[in-house]
Amino acid sequence: MTPPADTAALASTSGAPLAPLVAAQLNFVLSQANLPIRVGQIWSGCRDGRYADRFTLAIPFCLDYVYWDFLYNALSPKVAPDVVFGPDDEGFQPLVDFDETGSGEKSCLANWDCRDTSALLSLIKELREFYIEYQKKRAAEVDDARLKFEISTVLSKEGIEVCTVSSNGRPDEVKFAVPLLDLDLAKLVPGCPWKLPQKIHLQAVFPISRSYSSVPSAPRLKLVSTPDLKSFFSVDDVKLPPWLDGMCMAEYLPNLEENLKIQVVEASASIGSRRRFIEALAPTFGRPLEADPVHFVIPLQFPKHQPVLTLESSQHFNAQGLPIMSAPVNDYPWSPRWDPTEMVERIYDFLVDECQTFKKFCSDSIPQQK
Amino acid sequence: MAPAAAAADATKLSVSGAALAALLACCGSADGDSDGLLFGVASRAAAAPPSFYDDDDDDDQARASSGPSLSISVAGHASVAQPSSLADPLGRFTRSSYSPDPSAAVGFFSSSRRRSPLRPSMREAALARSLSKTLVLAHPLVFLLVAPSSSAAGLSVHSFDYRAFLLVDFRLVPSSLSVVNAGPGFREQYHAFAPESPLPSLPEQPVKQGYSIGEQKALDGMVEGFGLERVGSMVTSASALTSEMEEMYSGMLRKLEGLARQVERSNERVLDQSITAR
Numbered sequence: 001m002t003p004p005a006d007t008a009a010l011a012s013t014s015g016a017p018l019a020p021l022v023a024a025q026l027n028f029v030l031s032q033a034n035l036p037i038r039v040g041q042i043w044s045g046c047r048d049g050r051y052a053d054r055f056t057l058a059i060p061f062c063l064d065y066v067y068w069d070f071l072y073n074a075l076s077p078k079v080a081p082d083v084v085f086g087p088d089d090e091g092f093q094p095l096v097d098f099d100e101t102g103s104g105e106k107s108c109l110a111n112w113d114c115r116d117t118s119a120l121l122s123l124i125k126e127l128r129e130f131y132i133e134y135q136k137k138r139a140a141e142v143d144d145a146r147l148k149f150e151i152s153t154v155l156s157k158e159g160i161e162v163c164t165v166s167s168n169g170r171p172d173e174v175k176f177a178v179p180l181l182d183l184d185l186a187k188l189v190p191g192c193p194w195k196l197p198q199k200i201h202l203q204a205v206f207p208i209s210r211s212y213s214s215v216p217s218a219p220r221l222k223l224v225s226t227p228d229l230k231s232f233f234s235v236d237d238v239k240l241p242p243w244l245d246g247m248c249m250a251e252y253l254p255n256l257e258e259n260l261k262i263q264v265v266e267a268s269a270s271i272g273s274r275r276r277f278i279e280a281l282a283p284t285f286g287r288p289l290e291a292d293p294v295h296f297v298i299p300l301q302f303p304k305h306q307p308v309l310t311l312e313s314s315q316h317f318n319a320q321g322l323p324i325m326s327a328p329v330n331d332y333p334w335s336p337r338w339d340p341t342e343m344v345e346r347i348y349d350f351l352v353d354e355c356q357t358f359k360k361f362c363s364d365s366i367p368q369q370k
Numbered sequence: 371m372a373p374a375a376a377a378a379d380a381t382k383l384s385v386s387g388a389a390l391a392a393l394l395a396c397c398g399s400a401d402g403d404s405d406g407l408l409f410g411v412a413s414r415a416a417a418a419p420p421s422f423y424d425d426d427d428d429d430d431q432a433r434a435s436s437g438p439s440l441s442i443s444v445a446g447h448a449s450v451a452q453p454s455s456l457a458d459p460l461g462r463f464t465r466s467s468y469s470p471d472p473s474a475a476v477g478f479f480s481s482s483r484r485r486s487p488l489r490p491s492m493r494e495a496a497l498a499r500s501l502s503k504t505l506v507l508a509h510p511l512v513f514l515l516v517a518p519s520s521s522a523a524g525l526s527v528h529s530f531d532y533r534a535f536l537l538v539d540f541r542l543v544p545s546s547l548s549v550v551n552a553g554p555g556f557r558e559q560y561h562a563f564a565p566e567s568p569l570p571s572l573p574e575q576p577v578k579q580g581y582s583i584g585e586q587k588a589l590d591g592m593v594e595g596f597g598l599e600r601v602g603s604m605v606t607s608a609s610a611l612t613s614e615m616e617e618m619y620s621g622m623l624r625k626l627e628g629l630a631r632q633v634e635r636s637n638e639r640v641l642d643q644s645i646t647a648r
Contacts, residue, residue: 043483045482046401046402046483047400056486069484069491073402075402082491085489087486090490090541090542091541093495093496094492095460095461095492095495096540
């Protein structure tokens with residue numbers, strides 16, 4: 001998922017400015033929504049094209065986006081916008097449902113106030129809630145006993161989203177996006193700069209089986225995290241527990257969550273130990289060491305994984321005129337149980353010897369170039 | 371094939387070239403979005419003639435299930451050239467004071483400049499259902515979605531994209547729309563045409579002093595005592611139609627007769643004068 005578009009760049013394809021009341025509502029969405037909503041095309045519905053008044057929004061859903069066109073009317077700015085949904089969602093008709101259930105008066109469309117800048121955001125939230133329910137209903141209609149069981153057991157989990165994936169107009173997969181860990185990750189990282197709430201989801205894609213006899217195949221499982229989280233914890237490094245034959249998600253999730261929780265707590269502890277390590281580096285490495293710079297790459301799994309060191313020569317240059325660099329070194333003596341000062345001293349001792357090897361390597365490589 | 375699509379296929383939807391041109395011109399000249407009602411005739415054609423060949427059983431079944439085919443012909447539209455004049459924000463049909471009587475409508479149209487391939491919006495889908503409930507039609511409701519060219523293309527060239535839908539089982543199903551033009555290629559259509567369109571209801575009787583004295587005189591002279599109320603009631607109450615019409619015609623004939631006599635007499639007098647002058 002990519003971060004929201006720059007709000008300053010709201011210009012239509014024809015260059016016409018957005019009608020003021022519409023622009024105010026759209027800017028509110030882009031600045032206040034706690035979902036990464038993006039703006040696509042912006043265009044005008046007027047004959048003279050003076051004001052742009054309609055746009056496509058990419059709205060996050062089920063670890064992907066749905067693209068909806070919002071049609072305002074610059075000539076009648078008081079009229080509530082109309083929405084065109086995606087080509088596969090002709091069955092999604094929230095207004096028809098309002099009519100059937102008689103709940104239309106509760107909708108923000110019933111009392112549309114064009115001067116309320118939060119009106120569009122309320123509409124998006126309302127429609128997105130209905131869309132999640134609509135997709136759940138569609139998934140529940142799929143004729144597959146295993147999926148029916150999965151849906152009946154996990155669909156009540158808060159924040160879960162599900163959708164059917166069709167090819168050639170026929171649903172052949174059901175995709176679940178299950179939010180994991182009921183933790184406020186921002187609290188684990190003191191002083192974090194994240195604007196949007198961060199979350200880890202399990203994406204599980206179940207193939208729809210058409211035959212009743214065969215053993216259902218395992219779902220495709222993948223962890224997905226919100227983008228800001230990557231600097232703190234990489235879900236790609238998490239080894240997923242194996243999916244056993246005949247397993248269901250309700251069995252799989254507690255195990256996974258427990259596993260993940262330990263790793264997330266470790267990751268937050270790692271922030272502290274990385275900081276202490278960097279602080280400990282200063283007194284020792286503050287002294288010049290043969291005047292050559294050393295580069296430290298500290299992994300997210302620090303201190304379990306040791307920092308990767310790279311030496312850079314300040315006297316020897318290669319054919320391109322760039323300083324000669326050593327190969328990354330990560331096989332020096334190391335123990336995650338040492339305290340930061342000891343870690344730094346051991347690295348220093350190692351480097352004193354390594355410098356000589358590196359110097360020799362540099363001098364050897366130069367005559368070869370000539 | 372889905373049953374809804376089959377039902378839509380069994381319906382033949384057509385529009386006269388002139389009516390479509392007028393509709394597109396109306397949509398294209400509107401400053402922004404517009405919508406309105408579509409009028410026309412729906413008729414159920416007789417069952418397809420029996421086949422002379424020994425067709426497969428499948429084919430016979432298909433024919434039997436499709437039943438008598440329905441043809442809906444759009445003949446005109448009415449629009450107040452305003453966006454969402456037909457529906458409230460929740461897509462419920464609302465009749466504004468100046469909109470025409472919807473009881474003779476076969477459907478509605480909506481025109482807006484869009485970017486995506488033509489699909490009904492959430493409000494149009496709701497309006498289709500709401501309108502079909504109001505109209506209580508014996509045939510599927512017709513919805514015509516029109517997208518005039520965007521302003522960026524320049525005002526000298528207009529292009530229109532349109533797509534027709536039929537409301538079958540509460541879903542808008544895309545339908546083909548055949549345009550009927552004048553000319554030998556379309557002779558068949560005109561031969562099959564029967565002028566059975568209901569008369570549109572006349573506006574409510576305006577208050578009496580709506581006419582100036584001069585206008586009233588002219589009217590009275592024309593209809594010989596048949597006031598607008600009487601003509602109006604004639605048109606609305608079909609039962610009394612024939613006798614009232616005959617009475618009006620005989621009144622007109624009496625007046626013509628009188629005029630003819632007058633002309634005859636004056637001619638005779640002129641003739642007498644010219645004879646005596648000799």
